[in-house]
Amino acid sequence: MRRDTRDRTFFQRGGFGLLALLAVLTFAFDILPAARLIGAALAPGGAFSPDNALSVITSRSAIRASVATLETALLSSLLALLIGGAMALVLGLTDARARRPASFLFVLSMMISPQVVALAFLSLAGPASPLLNALGLAPAAGTPNPMLGRGGIILVLGLHHAPLVYVVLSAGLRRIPGAVIEAARIDGSSPKRIVGTIVLPLLRPHLIGAALLAFVAGIGNFGIPALLGAPVNYLTLPVLIYRRLSSFGPGIIGDVAALGLLVAAVAGLCVALSHWLTREEAVQLEEDRPFEPFWRLGAGRRLAETGVWAVLAVALALPMLSLLTASLVPSYGMALTPVTATLDNFVEVLVRQDVTVRAFRNSFFYAGGAALALALLSIPLAYALVRRAGAARTIVPALLEIAYVLPGVVLAIACILLFLKPLPLVGVSLYATPWIIVFAYLARFLPVALKPAMAAMEQVELAQEEAAALDGARTFRRIADIVAPSLLPAAAAGGLMAFLLAFNELTVSALLWSAGTETIGVVLYNLEEAGLAAQASAIAVTSVVVITLAMLALDRLSARLPAGTLPWDCASASPVARAAAAAPMAPFVPERLAPVTAPHGQVVRG
Known part of the structure; x- marks a missing residue:
């Protein structure tokens, strides 16, 4: 039935409160922190004076840290592109078995926090490695740990960010219409030729975008360079910022704001370029059937399967086995034997030590509270963006991603600048309280929680809402009775994704914690710095268990989520592909081929 103008106006009435909420959150979480950071860097004391920022950026230590940041980010992004690209092609194009479990495990290696990954590789190599000592393969005493320094940082960053490349490329593969492939097969093209002449050319924007995102992730990473580079004085910009702020305190905030602005400028430029390359217009093809x-x-x-599981062994299995081995010996460097094996490190960090027990409790409360708030917010925000935002629908999500795009150290500096003084009107300061950490989590992970809800909102039909509106139901009643039940699984998935990222988070917490507000990431880093690697390993193993359980809970929701919502679901996002992952490949049926626009514009018909 066609709606007249009166019905359309009646249905679209209201919703201004939702738009106001969207505007307030965008301003508070993204625009205000970014503006405060720029102001502190370029106008210290309130007067425009970029000379100080220029002198800080061009100082010898800043230049040396910039070079270290750029070289580790560039080389690690190339390694990530090689590994992640190979995994995406094998798991996305071939009939390799167990593709979905392999995809899950590969993404799990990325979800584990960087400082845990760095600690795992640090424990894996070197003469003090409990695992190598247990196997009798440890190098001679006094041999330097090969993971320390430039090479180790590049290797671990590359392995850690390879799943990011895999997720981006797998999403690109899903956008290639299956009929294009079938047309090429009818024409007699071999799979190798199809990959070279069709798949890779269509994936070129995604390849460049994935490499840029891995490069940005390498620039902003703090945990891996801090554990592998700081002990040998190989400092990247995030580590240099942390050292200066922790050594000199808030008095040096203008200097670190200038360094943060430098990091943010490089990261923002790369992300903007990546978004432009992977925009929706990158592939103009009719998607008449899934890839x-x-x-x-x-x-x-x-x-091929051996190669996939070899990558998983290097990226996940060996480091986690090394962590487990290190956590089961009385002290780091001892060999694990039936005599030396002990659970005392777990008892120490989970029961006896007040600081570690408090850190676990804080991380659960901060990450869990932020995740719950974001899950609840994602429903009205997704509704406002899809149904009410109009022309702002493309602008607002980009603004909301500012805090997520900014490296964690930069966001932490912005939060310090915002809350160092008491809030206007109320006279309450959030600095050195748990609320500043929660605020940073909310700002940073709002885009993560919002995307699944928006994808689900796109699939909610208007018919029920229209009927309720004509029956007199106002906007919030329609959201509560019709929209919210449909979006609840996606909102829960978004909240769990935010929890996954926030629970072990270190980059933001490293600058925002104070006595009594320690988080898991902070305590793990401090224990490693203090030489208590066995206890740090016990914390790391426990956190990996928590992350794995949260990912399994998310996986249970996958059947009720829009296709491609979960990053490890990329290899089998469509129902047809999911069936193919669990069963032998179906025979090729030419009769199913439908008209489709080929890569060069000509029309191909079966």
């Missing part, structure tokens, strides 16, 4: 794996490897399948 499915098409490459039967035959005798080479076992070799």
Whole structure:
């Protein structure tokens, strides 16, 4: 039934409160922190004077840290592109078995916090490695740990960010219409030729975008360079910022704001370029049927599967085994034997030590509270963006991503600048309280929680809302009775994703914590700095267990979520592809081929 103008106006009436909420959150979480950071860097004391920022940025230590940041980010992004690209092609194009479990485990290696990954690789190599000592493979005493310094940082960053490349490329593969592949197969093209002439050209924007995102992640990473570079005085910009602020306190805030602005400028430029390259117009093809794996490897399948599980062993299994081994010995450096094996480190950090027990409790409360708030906020915000935002629908999500795009150290500096003085009107200061950490979590992970809800909102039909509106239901009643039940699984998934990222978070917490507000990431870093690697490993193992359980809970929700919501679901996002992952590949049926626009614009018909 066609709605007249009166019905349309009646249905669209209201919702101004939702738009106001959206505007307030965008201003508070993104625009205000960014503006405060720029003001502190370029106008210290309130007067425009960029000379101080220029002198800080061009100082010898800043230049040396910038070079270290750029070289580790560049080389690690190339390594991540190589590994993540190979995994995306094998798991997305071929008939390799167990693609979805492999995808889950690969993404799990990225969800584990960087400082845990760094600690795992630090424990894996070197003469003091409990695992190597247990196997009798440890190098001679006094041999330097190969993970310390530039090479170790590049290797660990590359392995840690390879799943990010994998997720981006897998999403790009899903946008290639399956009929294009079928047309090429009808024409007699081999799978290798299809990959070279169709798949890779269509993936070119995603390849560049994925490399840029890995580069940005390398620039802003704090945990890996802090644990692997700081002990040998190889400092990146985030580590230099942390050292200056922790050594000199808030009095040096203008200097660190200038350094933070430098990091933010490089990261923002790369992210903007990545978004432009992977925008929706990048592939102009009719998606008449979903993309499915098409490459039967035959005798080479076992070799491809071996390569996939070898990557998982290096990126996840060996480091986690090293952590577990280090956590089960009385002190770091001892070999694990039936005599030396002990659970005392777990008892120490989970029961006896007040600071570690408090850190676990704080992390659960801060991350869990922020995740719950974001899950609840995502429903009205998704409704406002999809139904009410109009022309601002593309601008507001980009603004909301500012806090997520900013490296964590930069966001932490912005929060310090915002809350160092008491809030106007109320006269209450959030600085050195748990609320400043929660605020940073809310600002940083709002885009993560919002995306699944927006994807689900796109699929909610208007018919029920229209009927309720004509029956007199106002906007908030329609949201509560119709929209919220449909969006609840996606909102829960978004909240769990935010919890995954916030629970072990270190980059933001490292600058915002105070006595009594320690988090897991902060305590783990401090224990490693104090030489208590066995206790730090016990904390790391426990946090990995928590993250794995949260990911399994998310996986249970996958059937009720829009396709592609979960990052490890990329390899089998469509129902057809999910069936292919669990069963032998279906035979090729040419009769199913429908008209489709080929990559060069010509129309191909079966």
